[in-house]
Amino acid sequence: MTRLPMTEPFDVTSPEKEGVPSGPGAGDRREPGRFAFGRNWASFLRVLDEERIAEAERSLTAMLGAERIAGATFLDVGSGSGLFSLAAMRLGARRVHSFDFDPASVACTQELRRRYFPEASHWTIARASALDGDYVRSLGTWNVVYSWGVLHHTGGMWDALGQVAGLVDASGVLFISIYNDQGPISAGWRAVKQFYNRGAMAKAAVVSAFVPYFVGRGLVVDLARRRSPLTRYRDYRRTRGMSMVHDWIDWLGGFPFEVAKPEEVFHFYRQRGFTLEKLTTCGGRLGCNEFVFHRSTS
Numbered sequence: 001m002t003r004l005p006m007t008e009p010f011d012v013t014s015p016e017k018e019g020v021p022s023g024p025g026a027g028d029r030r031e032p033g034r035f036a037f038g039r040n041w042a043s044f045l046r047v048l049d050e051e052r053i054a055e056a057e058r059s060l061t062a063m064l065g066a067e068r069i070a071g072a073t074f075l076d077v078g079s080g081s082g083l084f085s086l087a088a089m090r091l092g093a094r095r096v097h098s099f100d101f102d103p104a105s106v107a108c109t110q111e112l113r114r115r116y117f118p119e120a121s122h123w124t125i126a127r128a129s130a131l132d133g134d135y136v137r138s139l140g141t142w143n144v145v146y147s148w149g150v151l152h153h154t155g156g157m158w159d160a161l162g163q164v165a166g167l168v169d170a171s172g173v174l175f176i177s178i179y180n181d182q183g184p185i186s187a188g189w190r191a192v193k194q195f196y197n198r199g200a201m202a203k204a205a206v207v208s209a210f211v212p213y214f215v216g217r218g219l220v221v222d223l224a225r226r227r228s229p230l231t232r233y234r235d236y237r238r239t240r241g242m243s244m245v246h247d248w249i250d251w252l253g254g255f256p257f258e259v260a261k262p263e264e265v266f267h268f269y270r271q272r273g274f275t276l277e278k279l280t281t282c283g284g285r286l287g288c289n290e291f292v293f294h295r296s297t298s
């Protein structure tokens, strides 16, 4: 593996073309005012370091087991920064394919391949949508299908949840995470996110209202627990290698935005012949529920 400088600029607006099917295709629900996920990921790549990559690897192995990834085919649906495709490569996946709807996310994933696996022909990257049935069917089936924090941002969550089911091979696993449904609270956040994407002024208003709120709330909790307020910022990287500031922006802007109760996701996949293997909930609060399903044998 080659380590290249992390700070080199790269163009997030025009991912290099690759010989794989790409393009938004049929089935995309391009809502006006979509959040620019890829721009936030491009900024995240500036703080990406070895420790964060190791945390991303740990988060994959904690839910899937290292033996499930080594030698496996790994499909990353909505690859974002490309960090988890990179983690799968480092964990020894035999083949990795990453795709994302946002060209800037695609460029980020390509940038990580350029930095860490410039010679790897077994890591392919495309711009495509999880809602594009023709594209999804063209991918065949995979040992591991990974789609963390993506399908609720497509604008057609239940359709997208159905699309990825067809990508899992007979002995394969599906690892997804979906925003928790908090009823009226989720509806409120949806309105905030929609407003954020109205333009620069709206974005500035949302950031300047909510970021001090997040900071202040954290401070109150830390003081009540007699914990150093800095600890939460230092330790946040243990959350899948992520960065708190980038996650705030992703949370405030991430639109389209849909939510589901854990039991709804469970029933959806059970009806499609899947068994729930692992579940991590956010305890009914704000955040994502994580699911690992495998195909039922009977």
Ligand SMILES: C[S@@+](CC[C@H](N)C(=O)[O-])C[C@H]1O[C@@H](n2cnc3c(N)ncnc32)[C@H](O)[C@@H]1O
Residues within 6 Å of the ligand: 037, 038, 077, 078, 079, 080, 081, 083, 084, 099, 100, 101, 102, 105, 128, 129, 130, 131, 147, 148, 149, 150, 153, 154, 155, 250
């Ligand atoms: C919150 S990020 C998650 C990225 C990555 N999976 C991770 O865990 O860090 C959501 C990603 O989903 C992508 N996305 C949204 N709609 C999509 C679609 N229809 N098809 C594929 N990717 C999509 C966004 O562009 C964005 O990069």
